[in-house]
Amino acid sequence: MKKIICFAIVLIFQSFYAQDIAAKKPEYVIIINNEISSMEKVEKYGQDGYVKSMNKGVSDEKRNELAKKLGDKIGDKEFIIVVEIYTEKEKIENDKKRSSAVAEKQTVKKPQEYILNINDKAADFTLKLIDGKEIKLSDLKGKVVLVNFWATWCAPCLMEFYDVPTKIIEPFKNDDFVFLAISKGEAEKLVSKKVEKLKKDGLSFNYGIDSDQKIWNQYGMNSIPKNFLIDQNGIVKYVSTGNATGNLENIVAEIRKLLSK
Structure with a gap:
């Protein structure tokens, strides 16, 4: 009987203790060519000019597709980063376009981010x-x-x-x-x-x-x-x-x- 009571107390303690443990912060999972990769590799590709696109988040369908191939270690869909890499031919073409853009000194206007700024009265809602x-x-x-x-x-x-x-x-x-x-x-x-x-x-x-x-x-x-x-x-x-x-x-x-x- 004492063993049963002690066991019950342990279960209750574990239950309360579990509630006090802070949830682990999610980590981004990087996918390159349908394989899990690392940010270091992305940075290397970036330095060499091979990164075509980098998108955070995927659809439910894409997440499930990746999970079938890579397992649930890929995590939630919001934290998946899919990186596309240029082929050698695409990279050559992109380098040409980039050189042309620099030569023309194209200026990109920074988008406006705020309607209300510091010292403005906050809009009521x-x-x-x-x-x-x-x-x-x-x-x-x-x-x-x-x-x-x-x-x-x-x-x-x-x-x-x-x-x-x-x-x-x-x-x-x-x-x-x-x-x-x-x-x-x-x-x-x-x-x-x-x-x-x-x-x-x-x-x-x-x-x-x-x-x-x-x-x-x-x-x-x-x-x-x-x-x-x-x-x-x-x-x-x-x-x-x-x-x-x-x-x-x-x-x-x-x-x-x-x-x-």
């Missing part, structure tokens, strides 16, 4: 959350608000999310701070399915729906993830695009500045 509740931005006056735009297909967005609990949520859980993760232009059913998985991985925060992009169209354009840090008076104080190394650390530093005022 009412956000419907996954659980059916609603949050109005103007009702959060007096708090520091971080608005994040993401999508279920956006690997950099998801990678960023896996760092949010430890770097954003936990440090400011006792402060006047709110994090809003707004899904850009996707159906509620699709977002709900992805959020269900994210929450199982311990990524529990305010997920909102912006299916018609009404909120997004007041804030940004082009690339995601995008972050807008809004101060206690509803003024945008920091903006960022992408998930480059150090990006969240910069956001954390700006949050601390605003909370210290």
Whole structure:
């Protein structure tokens, strides 16, 4: 009887302990010529001018096709990077085109990324959350608000999310701070399915729906993830695009500045 009780206690302990373990951050899986490769090899191909294209994320069909060949170690579809390599003939043609472009000194205008910029008044909105509740931005006056735009297909967005609990949520859980993760232009059913998985991985925060992009169209354009840090008076104080190394650390530093005022 004592052995049974001890065994039950161990099972319960293991169950609670498992819930406390942070979910492992996903890793990108690189596919070149239908084989798993490495970033070092991609960089070598890039230096030699052989990289034709590099796309993050694949369809469900493509992911399943790769899984049959390479096994489930390829992971989720959002974190698969498919790299196409030029043939020798294609590389020669591409080198000619590139040389011609340089000779003509073509200038590529950098795309605009933000509708609202630093020191602009944040556009008010009412956000419907996954659980059916609603949050109005103007009702959060007096708090520091971080608005994040993401999508279920956006690997950099998801990678960023896996760092949010430890770097954003936990440090400011006792402060006047709110994090809003707004899904850009996707159906509620699709977002709900992805959020269900994210929450199982311990990524529990305010997920909102912006299916018609009404909120997004007041804030940004082009690339995601995008972050807008809004101060206690509803003024945008920091903006960022992408998930480059150090990006969240910069956001954390700006949050601390605003909370210290």
